[in-house]
Each structure stands twice: as structure tokens, then as C-alpha cells.
Amino acid sequence: MKRYAKLYWLYAKNHFKVMMEYRMDFLIGVLSVFGQQFAALFFLSIVFQHIESLNGWGFYEILFIYGIAFLGRAVHHIFFDNLWTIGWQYIRTGNLDRILMRPLNPLFQIVAERVQQDGFGQLLIGGSVLWLASNELGMTWSMMDILVLLIMVLASGMIYIAVNLFFATFSFWMIDSLPVVFAVFSLSDFARYPMTIYSKVIMFVLTYIIPFGFTAFYPAMYFFEGRGFTMFALATPFVAMLSLVIAYRFWLYGLRAFASTGS
Structure with missing residues (x-):
């Protein structure tokens, strides 16, 4: 683990050196994320200017x-x-083929070759939105609540990673599964809203098939008293770990099926 941590730091440092050579591109990338997220929040605010609540939310x-x-x-x-x-x-x-020739985990190499700076803007917006919402809802935060929040956010990220890895692995048979990954990831937008506004079929899919419900709605239920779904909220870290295990094992299966371009 120490060796991989050191290698990741070297990968990341080199990547940021390259990014700093194109500072305007770096800035535009960060600002574009701000624009995308603010557009989503603006749309949500417009909706609530015309309604008082959405199915009680x-x-x-x-x-x-x-x-x-x-x-x-x-x-x-x-x-x-x-x-x-x-x-x-x-x-x-x-x-x-180049990656497989190195004495390192190939998935680690793929992940480490790119650190996406745009995500820092998303991190800032997410923290700001959470702070604003919790203040308006009158929430009080204990050290335990903050710790649980960090675990939930990490678990949420792990589920996004697992879903991405699982469907990206289909590229071993499809050559490029990007359209499939995009289509699946579009379902994550449903998880930004209360799951109770959807039909039972959609709830089932987003809970048991593609567990995007555990990226936002179910974790949030831990902090909402009287809303139910507490057991689902507590299960979030376990769902995240299980999803990663399934995705990684599928990745290994796909890797064994890989036929080199030189074959």
C-alpha cells in the first residue's frame, strides 16, 4: 500500500504539472462544473417557485x-x-497492452494516470449546498453526525466508482462501452430527488439493480428524523463495499477475456 500511495502521488504530481501548463484550460474546466451544477440548482429553484412541496418534500x-x-x-x-x-x-x-507489461495493478495505473481537477469545483459546490440546506433545516451537527456524513459521502463515491467500473468493463467485448456507461449514469439524476416520488419499479431498480439510491437519497435519510428508510441509510457503506467487490471481480473477468490488439 505504501508503494502504491507513493506512486499515485507521483502520477498526480506529474498530471498537475501538465495541467498548469494550460492554466486557462484548467480554469475553464473548473468553471464549467460550476455552471453545470448551478444550472441544476437553478432549475430546482424554478420548480419550487411554483409549488410548495414535491410529494411532501x-x-x-x-x-x-x-x-x-x-x-x-x-x-x-x-x-x-x-x-x-x-x-x-x-x-x-x-x-x-503497454499497461499490462508493467509490474503494477493495471486498474491502478488507469486510475492514477488522470486526476480530474474539475471535480474540486463540484466538491466545493456540494459542501456549500449541504451547509446551506442544513442551516435552513435547523440541523445541529455532533461529531458523530459529521463522521457519519463523511462515511456516507465516501460510500456514495464508491458506488459511483463501482457502477462506472462495472459498465466500462463491457469494453472488453464491445470495444467501447462509453454510450452504455453514459446511459446508465443518467439514471443517477433520479437519485437526487426523493425516491418516494417514483413508482415502485423505479425504486426497485435504483435500490437493488443499479444502486444509485444509495448515492444520495438513502444516506440523507439518516439525517431526516421521521422520514423512514433508516435501515437503508445504515446499509449504505455495506452496499458500497459489495458493489465495489462485484465491479472489481467483473473487471478481472473482463481482463482475462482481453485479446491484445497484436493478437
Whole structure:
């Protein structure tokens, strides 16, 4: 672990050196994330200008759920964004052959080759939104609550990572599964809203099939008294770990099925 931590630091340092050579691109990337997230929040505020609540959920309650979703997505975006490129950047081009020749875990190398600076803007927005919503809801935070929040955010990020890795692995058979990953990830937008506003079919899919419900809604339920779903909230870290194990084992299965571009 010490060796991999040192190597990751070297990868990240070199990546940021490259980014700083193009500072305007760096700035535009961060600002673009601000624009995207503010657009989503602006749309939400417009909706609540015309309604008092959404199936019994107030504006700041949904904003709190948004905040957890933003933070979890930021964890994935900063450190694991390169998973999106497995098909077209590594398998199709033959770069995976280069990685497999090194005495390092190939997945670690793919992940470490890119740190996505845009995610820091998302992290800042998520923290700000969560702080604003909790203040408006009159929440009081104990040290235990803060610790649980950190665990929930980390678990949320792990689920995003697991889903990304699982569907990106299909690139071993499809060459590029990016359209599939995009389609699946679009479902994560549903998890930014209370799951109770959806049909039982959608709730089932987002809970037991593609567990995006555990990236925002269920973790938020830990902090909302009287809303129910407490057991689902407490299960979030276990769902995250199970999802990662399944995704990684599927990745290893795909790796064994990989046929080199030189074969």
C-alpha cells in the first residue's frame, strides 16, 4: 500500500504539472462544473417557485439530498474519472497492452494516470449546498453526525466508482462501452430527488439493480428524523463495499477475456 500511495502521488504530481501548463484550460474546466451544477440548482429553484412541496418534500430537504449527491460524485470525478476512457483510450488504441507489461495493478495505473481537477469545483459546490440546506433545516451537527456524513459521502463515491467500473468493463467485448456507461449514469439524476416520488419499479431498480439510491437519497435519510428508510441509510457503506467487490471481480473477468490488439 505504501508503494502504491507513493506512486499515485507521483502520477498526480506529474498530471498537475501538465495541467498548469494550460492554466486557462484548467480554469475553464473548473468553471464549467460550476455552471453545470448551478444550472441544476437553478432549475430546482424554478420548480419550487411554483409549488410548495414535491410529494411532501420541501425545497431544502431536496437540496440536502443534492448536496450529498454532489459530494459523492466529486469523489468519483476527481480520482476515478479515467474509468470513462477504458474503451476508447486503452482497449481500442492498444494502450492496455503497454499497461499490462508493467509490474503494477493495471486498474491502478488507469486510475492514477488522470486526476480530474474539475471535480474540486463540484466538491466545493456540494459542501456549500449541504451547509446551506442544513442551516435552513435547523440541523445541529455532533461529531458523530459529521463522521457519519463523511462515511456516507465516501460510500456514495464508491458506488459511483463501482457502477462506472462495472459498465466500462463491457469494453472488453464491445470495444467501447462509453454510450452504455453514459446511459446508465443518467439514471443517477433520479437519485437526487426523493425516491418516494417514483413508482415502485423505479425504486426497485435504483435500490437493488443499479444502486444509485444509495448515492444520495438513502444516506440523507439518516439525517431526516421521521422520514423512514433508516435501515437503508445504515446499509449504505455495506452496499458500497459489495458493489465495489462485484465491479472489481467483473473487471478481472473482463481482463482475462482481453485479446491484445497484436493478437
